[in-house]
Amino acid sequence: MTLDRNKLYSILLVACLVGYIWLYFSITNNITENISVEVCIIKYLTNIPCPSCGSTRSLISLTNGDFIGALSFNPIGYLIATIMLIAPIWVIVDTINRTKTLFDFYLKIETYLKRPKIAIPLIMLVIINWIWNITKGL
Amino acid sequence: MDVQKVDMFIMSNGKFFASHQINIIRDRLIALDDSKWAMLLTTQFKDPTTTLIISILAGSLGIDRFMIGDTGLGVGKLLTCGGFGVWAIIDWFMIQTATREKNMQKIQQFL
Numbered sequence: 302m303t304l305d306r307n308k309l310y311s312i313l314l315v316a317c318l319v320g321y322i323w324l325y326f327s328i329t330n331n332i333t334e335n336i337s338v339e340v341c342i343i344k345y346l347t348n349i350p351c352p353s354c355g356s357t358r359s360l361i362s363l364t365n366g367d368f369i370g371a372l373s374f375n376p377i378g379y380l381i382a383t384i385m386l387i388a389p390i391w392v393i394v395d396t397i398n399r400t401k402t403l404f405d406f407y408l409k410i411e412t413y414l415k416r417p418k419i420a421i422p423l424i425m426l427v428i429i430n431w432i433w434n435i436t437k438g439l
Numbered sequence: 440m441d442v443q444k445v446d447m448f449i450m451s452n453g454k455f456f457a458s459h460q461i462n463i464i465r466d467r468l469i470a471l472d473d474s475k476w477a478m479l480l481t482t483q484f485k486d487p488t489t490t491l492i493i494s495i496l497a498g499s500l501g502i503d504r505f506m507i508g509d510t511g512l513g514v515g516k517l518l519t520c521g522g523f524g525v526w527a528i529i530d531w532f533m534i535q536t537a538t539r540e541k542n543m544q545k546i547q548q549f550l
Contacts, residue, residue, distance in 0.1 A: 304509070316515065319523070342499050342524045351499060353520045381518055411510045427517070 306404040310392045313403075317389050320381070327357055328364065350438075352431040353377050373437075376430060440471050448479070455484040455542045467550040475549050482549075484542045487535040494534040498527040503534050507541045 343351040359378025362370040371378050391403045414420060445468040453461055468479075485507055494503035499521030504513035521527030530537075 304512075309511075312512075312515075316519070316522070320519075323523070340523050341520045342527065343520070351520055353518050356518070356520075377518060384518075407511055414510045414514070415508075 306401045309404055309407060310396065313388045313392055317385050320385050323357070324360055324364070328361055350431075350434045352427050352434065354434055355437075356381055375434065440468055440473055440476060442469060444476065445469050452484060454488075455486065455539065456546075457536070457539045457543065460539075460543055464546065464550070471549065479546075479549055482545060484545065485538050487538040490534050490538045491531070494527075494530050498530055498534075499524060503530060507534070507538050509537070509541075 341351055341354055343349065344354055353375065355375035356378045359371045359374035359376075360382060362368075362374060363378060363382055388403075395401060395403050414423070445465055448468065449461060449465055456464060490503050490506055493506055497503070499516070501513035501516030501521065504510075504516055516522060516526060516530075519526070522529075
């Protein structure tokens with residue numbers, strides 16, 4: 302199953318769709334504490350939050366316009382929000398124009414991220430964020 | 440290339456490839472030039488069993504995907520807590536096939 306353009310685009314679309322549905326249910330049910338904890342295997346098994354725990358709460362704060370609250374829940378929420386906003390539009394534009402600019406961009410980013418100079422700082426950032434998550438007790 | 444050499448290679452590296460591809464690899468290797476032999480021997484392949492263990496232990500962090508070189512999918516898995524846990528479980532069953540595909544891509548540059 303080598304990754305080609307259509308596969309990547311369907312994965313992205315499905316992921317964004319699931320994300321929006323999940324966000325919609327989280328907001329309408331007004332459950333910000335319990336459900337987001339149950340969905341994460343690591344949190345469920347070990348009671349230690351994973352690096353991306355709290356991103357649902359972060360996104361909910363973002364939709365309420367609470368930017369500082371979103372940052373204090375989990376900065377990864379900003380990254381997810383950017384991807385969820387841009388990816389569907391880019392995929393749709395690409396499908397209409399029959400081009401593969403997003404796929405080329407994805408491959409470029411992938412080779413870029415594999416460089417140790419870029420990868421090591423990013424890994425450190427994720428780990429620092431994880432430690433912060435644990436001390437916050439999300 | 441020497442049939443004996445190729446058979447030795449297949450015997451020691453067969454577990455890294457999908458079983459239906461081994462015959463093709465063998466035929467191509469026999470037709471291959473002898474000068475590529477040293478490069479072929481030094482190529483590192485990823486062990487499917489190792490990636491399976493990584494996937495079970497740290498699958499929700501996407502480390503298995505990073506390991507086989509799918510950085511983009513790895514980031515996706517990391518950001519979504521292993522795809523809400525669903526993708527992480529699916530990958531327990533997919534990751535061995537994916538690793539063998541990656542190994543096939545790696546050996547393809549010699550064939």
